[in-house]
Amino acid sequence: MKQSILFSKNDTLQIKGIGILLIVLHNFFHWVQPSTGENEFFFDILFFKNYATLLIDYPEQFVNLSFSFFGHYGVQLFIFISGYGLSTSYSIKTSTYFAFIKHRLLKVYPPFLIGVFVLCLYTFFLNKKVLSIQWGLSIIYKLLSIHIFLPEEALSINGPWWFFGLIIHFYFIFIPLQRLINRYGISGFLGINFSAYLLIFLLLEPLLEHKIYVMANVIGHLPEFTLGIFIASRKVISIRKSWFFIALITFSLGNIFFVFYPFTFLSIIIIFLFLFQYRGSILNWMKALIEFFGDYSLFIFVLHGFFRNIFIPLTIEKSILEVIGFALAYLFFVTILSVVCQKIYNYLKTIL
Template sequence: MPITLTDDIFRTNLIVIAILIAVVLFTFSRTKRIDLFPIPVTQELKGLGILTVVFAHFAYMLVTNADFLFPLSIIAGVGVDLFLFMSGYGLTVGMLKKPLPLMDFYKRRAIKIFIPFWVVTILIFAANAIFLNIHYPVPYMLQSLIGWFPTARGFDDVNSPFWYITWMMMFYILFPIVFSVKKPWLSALILAVIATLIGVYNPLELGDNWLHRLHTVAFSLGMVFAWILFETKDKENKFVTAFKKFRDESTFMSYVVILLMLVLVVYMSLHTTANHWPLLTSILGQGYFVDQLTSIVIMFAFIVIFILKKFDNKFLAIYGIYSFEVYLIHWPLISRYDIYFDILPAWAAVTAWIITFIVVSWLLQKITTPLGAWIDNRLAK
């Protein structure tokens, strides 16, 4: 059940923000990267994305005070879009470099995603039954194991953030079917149209469809971004060359752009809903289109900042490396097995959980990575 805090919320928020800023600042190092959008940058963005989701789940699901962790908690939608964007980007880059047959693509994705997902889901079902005497109907457990989560009920579903698993699977299933090496932009458009139609009309009668319709285009935007940035050894990408030249040679202007993007992030983060944009809402017709648009604007502002910055951040990178595992385990732990909020001040409890998520995710990856490799080897024989 939700926790009622007796702590001074304003003081708690300041302490958590101060700790987070200190950790981020002390884990900066001058970058050695040359590429425009290398893996370290994508990992940092994934780390940022999962942290926005975690903070929002603390604030809006675990506790009864929505002011908790403000303003860290207000852009979870941006985090979800970052994950979808990175998925579309990564899959497109991979297919442009080395197209995979349909079944090979599915096998690789299934091993990477479903092995840790299955391990966590089975452990949650078992732990809830053994320690909490919470039992789920067999049909519910079976549909969960195949990734079908039509609802996102915080304390009723086995893991309410798993609504994202169902939505992500839709993109992963359709991606290799519609993908064209010659026209990735067209593939992206097709997926965006399909996702928008499903989000708007809800033909599958998903119980919490409002979540899906807020995130219909980010995956496709990642595909388009990969197509725009793609280059080969024998063919120069003039856009990439110009952007890298601006980043590397125009130091002052780079910092000006970063500052402007930060201002945009702050302003848009405080004006994310359709209520803040009545004119835009009247043009687009539906408030959730406006909500999605504001999230996309913030997401791209972050992407520009991370591309232009001349420093790497170890903290965000670590959270990015374990972002999928943190996503899988964080809500079951804090919603059903919390001990920190009972014995520690709220700011210390949040800090303890942020550390715990990484430790548990590291252990989970130590189990699932060799397991996935073993299964891959068996399937290859």
């Protein structure tokens, strides 16, 4: 049996909505005890052992343990849908390379700068501090998108912001990647990713010794990004059940054995795409809610990181239901703030 993929605007909003919910709740539960750790930027079998052991000992903690261990894969949904979305929009209205880069940067940087401004207000009014010189330098590194190349800078200040460097670098290499895949098809896609996986295995551990994460750079996530481009280039692609089961096995092994670890990120996309075909069983109101989160996902992503510090201390020595309640309160607070910031941003665009 095969399932066909062709994403509508609502589909992409749903994917973004699912992705941002996974990311926000992961970044919350990641700091709530008991914590599992996760195979995100590097591999450690201890993380899976933590998850399995804690789940057996505390089955009632299933929600927070699962978001803690698996939630970071929401990032892969954004990487994939970025490759897909860029490819479909660029094919509709072709522009020059520099016009494309300018257009994309103007979409990303204003919300990011608003996030920096909100962070300054948060630090001053809630922490009674002003930004230090080191923080200022770290913000500059992030604005220049070089933080993911520097030791200990990828996750500095506000951990989730590491993603901005990644996506901006993808913008710069998108057009060459798309042209390769459009010209050579599956051979181009496989060739790019063979090179990517080779570099991952060669560089991951040596750079980790210098506290630089390959899995925070474009090399680490070329497979997910180029899969989006490849699917867009084919217009319709079929997902076999056999691919789903191979991806499921690879994903499972990748959280146990290092040799499979780099393939977990692409595997989770294959798993998601197969399951996404059955989304029609989701209630309509849930679809609308997920699309709402997808619509505001950029500002939610920009703002959610530092505000978790308000809610996480409230979870100490609380029941699991209370912890989940604080997580939902945190999500609600960040969402409202994001809606307000996006409305202000949209208004400023009309008068500037």
